[in-house]
Amino acid sequence: MTGFAPLTPPPRLLMGPGPINCYPRVLSAMSTQLVGQYDPVMTRYMNETMALYRTLFNTKNQQTMLIDGTSRAGIEAVLVSAIEPGDKVLVPIFGRFGHLLAEIAERADAEVHTIEVPWGEVFKPEQIEAAIKKVQPKLLAIVQGDTSTTMFQPLEDIGAICEANDVLFYCDATASVGGNPLEVDKWKLDAVSVGLQKCLGGPSGSAPITMSQKFVDVVRTRHHVEAGIRDAHHESARGPKIRSNYFDLGMIMDYWGDERLNHHTEAATMLYCARECAILHLEEGQQNVIARHKVAGDAMLAGVQALGLTPFGDLANKMSNVVGVVIPDGVHGEQVREDLLLRFNIEIGTSFGPLKGKIWRIGTMGYNARQDAVLHTLQSLETVLRKQGMSLPAGAGVDAALAVYSGAMNV
Numbered sequence: 001m002t003g004f005a006p007l008t009p010p011p012r013l014l015m016g017p018g019p020i021n022c023y024p025r026v027l028s029a030m031s032t033q034l035v036g037q038y039d040p041v042m043t044r045y046m047n048e049t050m051a052l053y054r055t056l057f058n059t060k061n062q063q064t065m066l067i068d069g070t071s072r073a074g075i076e077a078v079l080v081s082a083i084e085p086g087d088k089v090l091v092p093i094f095g096r097f098g099h100l101l102a103e104i105a106e107r108a109d110a111e112v113h114t115i116e117v118p119w120g121e122v123f124k125p126e127q128i129e130a131a132i133k134k135v136q137p138k139l140l141a142i143v144q145g146d147t148s149t150t151m152f153q154p155l156e157d158i159g160a161i162c163e164a165n166d167v168l169f170y171c172d173a174t175a176s177v178g179g180n181p182l183e184v185d186k187w188k189l190d191a192v193s194v195g196l197q198k199c200l201g202g203p204s205g206s207a208p209i210t211m212s213q214k215f216v217d218v219v220r221t222r223h224h225v226e227a228g229i230r231d232a233h234h235e236s237a238r239g240p241k242i243r244s245n246y247f248d249l250g251m252i253m254d255y256w257g258d259e260r261l262n263h264h265t266e267a268a269t270m271l272y273c274a275r276e277c278a279i280l281h282l283e284e285g286q287q288n289v290i291a292r293h294k295v296a297g298d299a300m301l302a303g304v305q306a307l308g309l310t311p312f313g314d315l316a317n318k319m320s321n322v323v324g325v326v327i328p329d330g331v332h333g334e335q336v337r338e339d340l341l342l343r344f345n346i347e348i349g350t351s352f353g354p355l356k357g358k359i360w361r362i363g364t365m366g367y368n369a370r371q372d373a374v375l376h377t378l379q380s381l382e383t384v385l386r387k388q389g390m391s392l393p394a395g396a397g398v399d400a401a402l403a404v405y406s407g408a409m410n411v
Helices: 024-030 039-056 069-081 094-109 125-135 158-164 213-218 251-257 267-283 286-306 333-344 370-387 397-409
Strands: 063-068 088-093 113-118 141-142 169-171 191-193 206-211 322-326 359-365
Touching: 024 158, 039 063, 039 267, 063 069, 063 251, 063 267, 069 094, 069 141, 069 169, 069 191, 069 206, 069 251, 088 094, 088 191, 088 397, 094 113, 094 141, 094 213, 113 169, 113 359, 125 158, 141 322, 158 169, 158 267, 169 213, 206 213, 206 267, 213 251, 267 286, 286 322, 286 370, 333 359, 333 370, 370 397
Parallel strands: 088 113, 088 141, 141 169, 169 191
Antiparallel strands: 063 206, 191 206, 322 359
8 A cells, every 4th residue: 555545636627728628539549558669550650640740730841740748848849959059049029938938049058139019919020020130030939829918929921021031930839729720831930839738639748840841951950860879871960969869859850750760769658649639630620620719719708708807918819719817906816716726626827927916817728619618617707706796797708608609600
């Protein structure tokens, strides 16, 4: 006897900014038995996963694969593999996760330049173009959807600006992928990294990435093969080594490529998980998934507004899958979150930095982007707010959300 009980977490409904509840089929996939990393079955699953994520990313990029680790692992792999000490990197910041990109680039010894807009806004293409012309960076690193503010940065015009100025274009789309449009090739993105724990309906722990040939060529200028696995036909090194062994995309590409050159042991359970997330997404249909997230997000937004609550930020540039709600004066925001969690088994989020304690973040993502989850959350939120003394129109939130769903069904 160890004294430790079996895992029996409470049946929470995760309606925050992520992570969220997994699709049941994803949980089943994660319980699949392991095979060896070079078993032909395993390498077939790896190849299938690459193909699935090419479709999900809307790209033809050969170098589309998984990084073993959370979404931050994907970010770090892209940045540390592309940046050499002294390289100029431009980071437009409109929330907490832009600051994260800047910090990781700084740790790679880049010369980091930032531009900022107030939290709750996004950048216009001309603002980014002006900064690129001024800084002349090697790489632009930007977040597509920043859950700290719930804002969604349009990317459609930025790729052409980067291409015209010979700048690599990297985007962290962790929070937005699956629930919002993402057109890697059409928008001329050179590198994208994401995670599974938001709209893709999986757990944190695997970071799908994709890289254009232009980006791959930059990484390959620093190609290195470890001494312990180097054969006669391998070059010992080309250019300065990428500073991380684990996140060396050159070696990771060799591992996922035809040579299957040993780098790490692939996290098989997370591979199964990522593969199933992509299959579910594509079986439902990309546009159908995006539409489902939009109607769920619109319903949640209509519901909180009908309760007399104020949404945060520029609603014209809000992500479909999360809404920020200004905490009303006189309401104890953390007490509301605690009551929702402990009385109703519902988790919602607060925020960071200048928004800490000022807004709630309510997500409608992945498996939880569905009508019953939206309605249950709105009714429970109304009950908890009444408990704190707020006078609210009875049932108005649920009625407004139902009206959005009814309207969507009639389209």
